[in-house]
Amino acid sequence: MIPFELAEPKSLTEAIKLLAPDDAMVRPIAGGTALMLMMKAGVFHPTRLVSLGKIEKKYSGIAAGKDGLRIGAMTTLSALEQSLDMKKLAPVITRTLRTLSNVRVRNVATVGGALAHADPHMDLPPVLIALGASMSIAGPSGERELAVEDLFTGYYETVLQKNELIAEVRVPSQDGTRAAYMKVTTGSADDWPALGVAVALQSDGNAVKSARVVVSAATSKAMRLPGAEAALAGQRIDDKILARAGEAAANEADFIADVRGSVSYKRELLRVYIGRAVRAALESGAH
Amino acid sequence: MATITDQGTAKVGAQVGRSVPRLEGRDKVTGRAEYTHTMRLSGMLHVKLFRSTVAHGRIKSVDTSAAKKLPGVAHVVTIEDVRKVIPDPYYGPAFHDQPILADGKVRFVGEPVAAVLAADPHVAEQAAQLIVAEYEELPAVYDEVEALTSKVHVHDVLKPAGTFADLKHLKDAKGTNLALDYRLRRGDVDKAFASAAHVFEHEFRTQKVLHLSFEPHATIADYKDSGVTLHTASQGPSFVRTEIARLLGWPENKVRIKVPYLGSGYGSKLYIKLEALALALSMIARLPVKVALTMEEMFYQITKHPSTFRIKSGVDKDGKIIARKCEVYWNGGAYADIGPRVTQKSGLTASGPYDIDNVWIDSYALYTNMTPAGALRGFGVPQLVWAYESHTDMIARALKIDAVEFRRKNLLREGRPHPTGTVLKDAAIEKVLDRLVERINWKQPMDRGTGVVRRGRGLGIAIKAVISPTTSVAIVNVSADGSVALYCGTIDMGQGSDTAMAQMVGEVLNMPAESVRVVQRDTDVTPYDMGTLGSRSLFHMGHAVRRAAEDAQEKLKALACEVGEPEGSNIPIPALFVKKYGMQAGNVIGTGIYKPDYVPPAPGTGLSSNVTPFWMISGAGAEVEVDTETGHIKIAKLISVLDIGKSINPKIVETQISGAALMQLGFTMFEKMHLDGGQVTNASLADYKIPGFHDVPTAMENLTVDVTQSNGPFGAKGVGEVSTFCVSPAIANAIDDAVGVRLMELPLNPESVLRALRVKAGKPLGDE
Amino acid sequence: MTARTIHFTLNGAPVTADIKPHHNLVELLQTHFGLTGARESCGQGLCGCCTVLVDGRAVSGCLFLAVRIDGTEVVTIEGLDAGGKLNPMQEAFVETGAFQCGYCTPGFILMANQLLDAHPDPDDDQIRHYLSGNLCRCAAYPQIIDAVKLAAKKRKTIAA
Incomplete structure (x- = not known):
């Protein structure tokens, strides 16, 4: 790696001040597992990194409240994986984390980093979008609220300004939600996914009242699939409905080809996995 | 006689055939083993x-x-x-x-x-x-078939090193990408094809993959x-x-x-x-x-050869293969490395473990504008077996003959000449097939499933000749305290050769293998060895080590005689040295050299009466589950059966068998270097995936047949590559058995399987 | 770029090192302390060859900036055989022959110990799942499962 300066601010406010609104070579670093890869690959040469490792402790904890969970952005993925509050509120997140990358990465990578990095292959964003999670984003002029589904604008791109930081993630109460996340690999079993599908259903037995369906990995960003959601809403689930939802999803998602599969193949995968994910969600029981 | 043991005269028990824990184990588990x-x-x-x-x-x-x-x-x-x-x-x-x-x-x-x-x-x-x-x-030029006739030439002039006789005719050659053309001609294939009841012709391809050793x-x-x-x-x-x-x-x-x-x-x-x-x-x-190098840079160092294999067989009305024509194109990349040897040494077994009277083999080493290719665990043989054992199954299927029965009808048996002319000896092809058939329950019906998931099974068998002729030299040094050090050039890169060689020394000198020190490789100290490659070390260096130990044994006997010990004396070694030198001093040095007999293949025909000192034989069987909606394959069972002669260290042998089979499983199922205009687009472990824990088949069996290699050291022969040979065709044959589609190109990844299924169903996937 | 001094505990002993912000933990261990048991292979945190324990948790040393080590407790593979006695997991790896070339072995041993700390009596699935982030190109996976089970037994015997 090529030399750079490292700043270690003691507070979030100080960190924001150290970031530069117009300089792409100054970036925040949390767990660093993703950023280090980019630096080692020579695709990112920072002049200064602003480490978030020493900011206030309140940004790395999980708090349960009446309306859901508040997760500090610096919370590690393994802390989230082991959180009993998380498991109670949304076991789908606990299950997802269990197969997210590996133990060493989860010990270091943070929730905020997993969102801000905006790699479409990551597992957490589609699940958070399906569960209707939101974020508090801190910038020079204070904090703003944003739904996770509005964060991503494209491949490794977000609406975040260069001097903004995700401070906290909020997962609302999930009473009666049935959710599942399925990832499909086409290389080794531990490959990055060729496709991720997250679904969260409000349902009465087999009868779906409303659905949130999210695709990731096969597309340039994690995104909801309104056509598939509409095909499921108000329906009693059977093979025909799932086929219709799969068809809608296959038609509306904007696939990208890569070493993990062609557009045609990923379309077929999504068509099949919409149904598999909905069935898995129904079988998972309500949160 | 003098007995080398510091434990008195008690026989220490057999060293060969014992699962001695690796001598270097402690250094490796404590992180203190040194790597360059x-x-x-x-x-x-x-x-x-x-x-x-x-x-x-x-x-x-x-x-x-x-x-x-x-x-x-x-x-x-x-x-x-x-x-x-x-x-x-x-x-x-x-x-x-x-x-x-x-x-x-x-x-x-x-x-x-x-x-x-x-x-x-x-x-x-x-x-x-x-x-x-x-x-x-x-x-x-990137494609190996295109390279043969392309107007693009990777090198202006060819410069053979002079080491190999069959390359001399290429000296100063211009206007070609051909770095070796090996040919074998036996009988008259054209005549036989004309008289055959059935003729089958297929083309198989393998992809570019690499070794990716974890120490770059x-x-x-x-x-x-x-x-x-x-x-x-x-x-x-x-x-x-x-x-x-x-x-x-x-x-x-x-x-x-x-x-x-x-x-x-x-x-x-x-x-x-x-x-x-x-x-x-x-x-x-x-x-x-x-x-x-970094791991990324290894993608630009050396890879396995991609290959195209055109294979044509003529079969008579009774299901006997009467002719086989093999054209193999090896994609050698920009520099020849050892590609010409891969082309020749594997080329000579391209027609498989079958008794065929009329055989024609053309094997071409070709330059292309890609990372150079060299040897990878099998010296080209896995590419060949992939093709000929897929082809064999396709013929059996077309003729509606059971795949095992068809193989039995055509098997090359002990005492019969291999297509090169070398008579088959100590090659347990039939025993390997028998054991495989038994372990995979071939004769019992199988539940093939009815829903989305379908099941099937398949197998393959293979033969390989060892790289020949090659030389190994070893030294056994007995110190005055009776302790023994072995100097040999075989590199223990994990295959356990140090332990196996120490076992052979211990066997001859009647001492525990654990007490033998194997000296680190240093050409100032350790004598010549041709190289640790092609499963040759246990056989060649094994013989050299055995001879060196026997030589030391003889010299100790002579020393005992010289100092006046009676015939059959049990004098401990330290006492023997004291008797000779008056104090703890001196050495006894035993040396051993081994180079097997060999007759080079005749130019033009490729025939030889002695092309290899031993044959490597293996079989693999696979049971698969196919997800017909996505093309995903689950390997429910992978069985490897090998003829390795006698096992020197059964535990290490088992690890070699399972390790090599799993490596080939990666090359079979998903490993692939993706290239775009000569640029590798997945040069990292993030995008080039290798097998991990979850890719290991649900059940694995790693078996050997009970045989002896009569000319091998202690009845043994090599094992390092042998279980790689048949994994790819066994799985492809099982997929065909499960869902009736035939894949002709590696890897057998989910998209390839689904595309084939969709073609079969008349609803092909688009090209996007 | 500015060098800085960090203080930490390495295999039980307090130590100090002068490093630069772009140095990673593997470099720190190799260049300052001559410890080569954690070694960089894939360089992407995927193979596990560079596994190190920081404050009791496994991390990939190749993705971990050395500055973050300041004030922590670091344990490497070299810290496991204190006094010349192998750790039960190390013994089990030797006895079951759970490696070939040995390059990935220190990482596997550290991770497998973490596994047994969390699940003292793991079944095959738990072992596969926990260790799935470590790769072995020699593919000694079946033997590694045997080793972890043997080590679990050894640890129980010691505890009893």
């Missing part, structure tokens, strides 16, 4: 390479000025600088075709063009990014005018010494090659790799210089 990649010498400079971004082009300019100005940079080196210290800077085992740094032309993306030297590796990296090169791009390539060169020492991650220090001495114009005794433990090799660290470059840079810097 993590070694440091004082004052050492680090190197970062600047590599070509074009596949084929003339170098117009290389601007190193900005790199040279960066504080901390010691040298920036191009071929002009290299030429000042090594006037003819070309190397290679078969052809002297590879320049130490690109010389006027670049021939593949990733070829080293310049090298930056600095004490701080980060500085070297930063400086390398400041180098700018301009190229005049030339048309490139690394060499440290320490040049002094009085001599040079190289610490290097090499599978063949003797060859490295010869080649370095040739480049320097020095006698070999001024060149010292030291090899610590190897973070494996699988064929990638054979012959000469980074050593020539490290030498040149150390000569220029006049300091120790370390060249160590």
Whole structure:
């Protein structure tokens, strides 16, 4: 790696001040597992990194409240994986984390980093979008609220300004939600996914009242699939409905080809996995 | 007689056939085993390479000025600088075709063009990014079949090294990409095809994959005018010494090659790799210089050969194969490396373990504009078996003959001539097939499923000749206290050879294998060995080690006689030395050399009455589950059955069998270097996936048949590659059995399977 | 770039090192302390060859900036055989032959110990799942499962 300066601010406010609104070579670093890869690959040469490792402790904890969970952005993925509050509120997140990358990465990578990095292959964003999670984003002029589904604008791109930081993630109460996340690999079993599908259903037995369906990995960003959601809403689930939802999803998602599969193949995968994910969600029981 | 044991005269028990824990185990589990990649010498400079971004082009300019100005940079080196210290800077085992740094032309993306030297590796990296090169791009050739007739020529003139007789006719050849054409002619295939009841013709392809040993390539060169020492991650220090001495114009005794433990090799660290470059840079810097690759850079060092195999068989009305024609195209990449040997040595068994009267084999080594290809755990044989065992199944299926019955009808049996003319001996093909059929329950019906998931099973069998003729030398040194050290050049890169060799010494000298010290490889100390490759070491070096131990034994007996001990004396060794020298002093040195008999294949026909000292035989069986909606394959069971003669160390043998089978499973199911205009687009472990825990089949069996290799050391022969041979066709045959689709190209990834299923259903997937 | 001094505990002993912000933990261990048991292979945190324990948790040393080590407790493979006695997991790896070339072995041993700390009596699935982030190109996976089970037994015997 090529030399750079490292700043270690003691507070979030100080960190924001150290970031530069117009300089792409100054970036925040949390767990660093993703950023280090980019630096080692020579695709990112920072002049200064602003480490978030020493900011206030309140940004790395999980708090349960009446309306859901508040997760500090610096919370590690393994802390989230082991959180009993998380498991109670949304076991789908606990299950997802269990197969997210590996133990060493989860010990270091943070929730905020997993969102801000905006790699479409990551597992957490589609699940958070399906569960209707939101974020508090801190910038020079204070904090703003944003739904996770509005964060991503494209491949490794977000609406975040260069001097903004995700401070906290909020997962609302999930009473009666049935959710599942399925990832499909086409290389080794531990490959990055060729496709991720997250679904969260409000349902009465087999009868779906409303659905949130999210695709990731096969597309340039994690995104909801309104056509598939509409095909499921108000329906009693059977093979025909799932086929219709799969068809809608296959038609509306904007696939990208890569070493993990062609557009045609990923379309077929999504068509099949919409149904598999909905069935898995129904079988998972309500949160 | 004198008995070498410091435990009195008690027989210590059999050493051969015992699962002795690896001698180096403690060093490896404590993290203290030394590897070249993590070694440091004082004052050492680090190197970062600047590599070509074009596949084929003339170098117009290389601007190193900005790199040279960066504080901390010691040298920036191009071929002009290299030429000042090594006037003819070309190397290679078969052809002297590879320049130490690109010389006027670049021939593949990733070829080293310049090298930056600095004490701080980060500085070297930063400086390398400041180098700018301009190229005049030339048309490139990537496909091996196209390369045979292409007007694009990777090399203007061919330069055989002179080492191999069958390459001499290619000296100074121009206007060709052909680096070797091996042919075998037996009987009259055209006549036989004309008389055959059925003729089948298929084409199979394999993809570009690589070894990806976890210790990336690394060499440290320490040049002094009085001599040079190289610490290097090499599978063949003797060859490295010869080649370095040739480049320097020095006698070999001024060149010292030291090899610590190897973070494996699988064929990638054979012959000469980074050593020539490290030498040149150390000569220029006049300091120790370390060249160590990153994992990404390994994609530009050496790979397996992609291949195209056109195979045609004529079968009579009774299901007997009467003719087989094999045309094999090996994609050798930009430099020949050992490709011509892969082409010949594997080419001669391209028709498989079958008794066929009329055989025609053409095997072509071809230059292309890609990363060079070399040996990878099987020396080309896995590519061949993939094709001929898929083909065999397709014929049986078409003729509605049971796949095992069809094989039995055509099996090459003991005492019959192989197509080369060499009579088959100690090749338990039938026993291997029998055991496989039993373990996979071939005769019992199988539940093939009815829903989305369908099941099937398949198998394959294979034969390989060992690389021949090759030489090994060993020394056994008995010290005056009775302790024994073994000096041999075989590199233990994880296959457990040190332990196996110590067991053979212990067996002869009647002492525990654990007490034998196997000396680290150092060409100043350890004698010649051709190389650790092609499953040859246990047989060749095993014989040399056995002979060295026997020689030591004889000399001890003579010593006992000389000091007046009676015939059959049990005098302990230390007492024997004291009796001779009056104190604890002296040594007894036993030496052993082994080179098997060999008759080279006749030019033109490829025939030989003795083409190999032993045959390697294996079979594999697979049970698969196919997800018909997505094409995903689950391997429910993978069975390997091998003829390896007698097992020297059963536990290590088992690990070798399962490890090699799992490696081939990766090459079969998903491993693939993706290339775009010669550029590797997945050069990292993030995008080039290898098998992990979850890819291991639900059930694995790793079996050997109970046989003896009559001319092998203690009845044994090699095992390292043998379980790779049949994995790919066994799985492809099982997929066909499950869902009735036939895949002709590796890897058998989910998308390939689904595409084939959709074609079969008349609803092909689009090309997007 | 500015060098800085960090203080930490390495295999039980307090130590100090002068490092730069762009150095990673593997470099720190190799260049300052001559410890080469954690070694960089894939360089992407995927193979596990560079596994190190920081404050009791496994991390990939190749992706971990050395500055973050300041004030922590670091344990490497070299810290496991204190006094020349192998750790039960190390013994089990030797006895079951759970490696070939040995390059990935230190990482596997450290991770497998973490596994047994969390699940003292793991079944095959738990072992596969927990260790799935470590890769072995020699593919000694079946033997590694045997080793972890043997080590679990050894640890129980010691505890009893």
